[in-house]
Amino acid sequence: NAGVTQTPKFRVLKTGQSMTLLCAQDMNHEYMYWYRQDPGMGLRLIHYSVGEGTTAKGEVPDGYNVSRLKKQNFLLGLESAAPSQTSVYFCATERGDNEQFFGPGTRLTVL
Amino acid sequence: EDKVVQSPLSLVVHEGDTVTLNCSYEVTNFRSLLWYKQEKKAPTFLFMLTSSGIEKKSGRLSSILDKKELFSILNITATQTGDSAVYLCAVEINTDKLIFGTGTRLQVFP
Numbered sequence: 001n002a003g004v005t006q007t008p009k010f011r012v013l014k015t016g017q018s019m020t021l022l023c024a025q026d027m028n029h030e031y032m033y034w035y036r037q038d039p040g041m042g043l044r045l046i047h048y049s050v051g052e053g054t055t056a057k058g059e060v061p062d063g064y065n066v067s068r069l070k071k072q073n074f075l076l077g078l079e080s081a082a083p084s085q086t087s088v089y090f091c092a093t094e095r096g097d098n099e100q101f102f103g104p105g106t107r108l109t110v111l
Numbered sequence: 112e113d114k115v116v117q118s119p120l121s122l123v124v125h126e127g128d129t130v131t132l133n134c135s136y137e138v139t140n141f142r143s144l145l146w147y148k149q150e151k152k153a154p155t156f157l158f159m160l161t162s163s164g165i166e167k168k169s170g171r172l173s174s175i176l177d178k179k180e181l182f183s184i185l186n187i188t189a190t191q192t193g194d195s196a197v198y199l200c201a202v203e204i205n206t207d208k209l210i211f212g213t214g215t216r217l218q219v220f221p
Binding site: 100103105 | 143145152153154155156159199201203208211212214
């Protein structure tokens with residue numbers, strides 16, 4: 001089992017470019033989350049999903065969109081990247097008992 | 112505003128020392144408190160605490176929650192270099208949301 005995977009692992013964008021981060025899980029978990037981690041700020045929740053076809057906003061949703069068309073995938077989109085979105089992005093899944101399983105992270109730099 | 116505060120921000124110890132990491136919180140609708148260990152990449156789950164005064168233990172790590180004073184501590188006894196990591200505290204405030212603290216960076220030297 002791969003667990004939680006994220007693609008890509010690294011990406012450099014120019015301001016204004018768009019991209020999509022993919023999170024995939026093979027654990028059949030209902031809940032999926034996207035976090036960003038910045039120095040001195042801890043993990044902050046961007047968006048989350050409680051099941052296929054549903055999404056909801058977290059703490060810092062502005063500038064991001066998400067989709068959960070299939071249970072195993074949770075996509076995070078940046079329509080027009082800004083330098084403030086330079087961060088490490090973590091995806092996590094949870095079956096509903098609070099134990100979250102994290103992906104390896106995606107390091108994004110926006111120039 | 113909901114917040115989770117961890118202290119100290121950073122800690123340097125020698126192998127064999129005992130350390131105590133602190134996590135205090137001010138949130139509405141507290142449901143549980145969780146501790147994670149983050150080494151090079153993704154955080155890994157350590158403990159979930161929901162009730163005051165009940166210690167959770169796993170090997171040399173233990174944790175306890177005080178819901179009256181709104182804090183939790185994570186103890187690590189007889190530290191080893193492999194304990195070096197960032198330890199994250201998170202509080203679940205609704206069914207689906209976690210708020211994370213900034214973490215405590217622990218460095219254990221031989």
